[in-house]
Amino acid sequence: RKEVEQDPGPFNVPEGATVAFNCTYSNSASQSFFWYRQDCRKEPKLLMSVYSSGNEDGRFTAQLNRASQYISLLIRDSKLSDSATYLCVVNPSWASGSSNTGKLIFGQGTTLQVKP
C-alpha cells in the first residue's frame, strides 16, 4: 500500500464548477499535511497547509479527517488558471517524536483540467 494515495484523474470540469480531491495516508501518527500545486514541467508550489479544524483560503478549502486518515481539497468557482496537478503531501516526521526533519511524502497527484 502506498503511503499517500490519490486518484490521478484527470478531472475535466467546466469553468465555475466546484471540484473536490481526496487523499488517504497510511501512517496514523502523521501530524503535518499539505496540498501542493504543480504546473506542467514546473516545480511543486505550496498551495496550503491542512489543519484538523479545516482551513480556507479564498476559493480553496482543505479538510483533514484523522480518524479516517483522509485529506480533501475543495475548489469552488474553478478558473482556467486552476488547471494543474494537485499533490497531497504528508510529513510523518513528527510521529517519531524527533524534531521535524522535513521528509515530505507525496501522493501521485491529481490532474485537473478546467475547460472554458
Added chain:
Amino acid sequence: DAGVTQSPTHLIKTRGQQVTLRCSPKSGHDTVSWYQQALGQGPQFIFQYYEEEERQRGNFPDRFSGHQFPNYSSELNVNALLLGDSALYLCASSTTGGGDTQYFGPGTRLTVL
C-alpha cells in the same frame, strides 16, 4: 530575494556515466532536501542535508550521494547511471525549527540514454 536555484536545467547522459546536480537554497534557509520525480509520479524523497551532514535518507541506493557546503548549497551525485534514473530532480530548501514549509527549485531534468 532569490528563491531556490538549480543547475543545470537539463542534462543528457548515457548509462554508466556519473552526474552532479547543484542547488542553492533560498536566502536564510539552511536545510536542503532532494527529491526525484519520475514522469506521472509524485516526488520521492532522496535525502536531506543539514549542517553539512545527511540527516535523513529515503529508499535510494548508495549510487545516490550528496554533499552540503558551508554556504548551505548542495550537490546531488548519481553514479553508474541507469535508464530508470531519468527523472526531474528537485531540490527543496527550508529552515530548521521554522516549520516544515519547503520551497522547491525549478528542477534539473535528467535524461539517461
